[in-house]
Amino acid sequence: MECKKCNKSIFAVVRKNDVVEYRIIDTNDRNGIGIQGWKGNWRTEEKKVMKILGIRCQNCDEWLVKSGDMPIDIDGGRRIESIDGNKGVKIISTGLEKFM
Numbered sequence: 456m457e458c459k460k461c462n463k464s465i466f467a468v469v470r471k472n473d474v475v476e477y478r479i480i481d482t483n484d485r486n487g488i489g490i491q492g493w494k495g496n497w498r499t500e501e502k503k504v505m506k507i508l509g510i511r512c513q514n515c516d517e518w519l520v521k522s523g524d525m526p527i528d529i530d531g532g533r534r535i536e537s538i539d540g541n542k543g544v545k546i547i548s549t550g551l552e553k554f555m
């Protein structure tokens with residue numbers, strides 16, 4: 456498997472997350488006016504994986520496949536069937552289909 460644009464073989468699955476974060480307002484000056492600053496940094500409250508976007512070449516940013524386009528034939532009788540964020544990318548052979 457190599458990139459059609461740059462011929463390298465460095466691919467990454469790209470996913471989009473939905474993150475809920477909070478940050479505490481500094482209320483030391485209880486009757487203050489103007490900008491009230493922060494106490495500490497942003498903290499993560501909840502993080503959800505929203506969607507796997509597809510597979511991208513890390514060398515030139517060309518998309519090999521976007522999620523909505525799967526399954527998709529790649530090279531020499533192989534097909535990207537699905538992407539599992541935990542297990543990996545499932546590639547199957549399309550060779551057998553010709554005889555069925």
Ligand SMILES: [Zn+2]
Binds near residue numbers: 460461462512513514
């Ligand atoms: Zn590339």
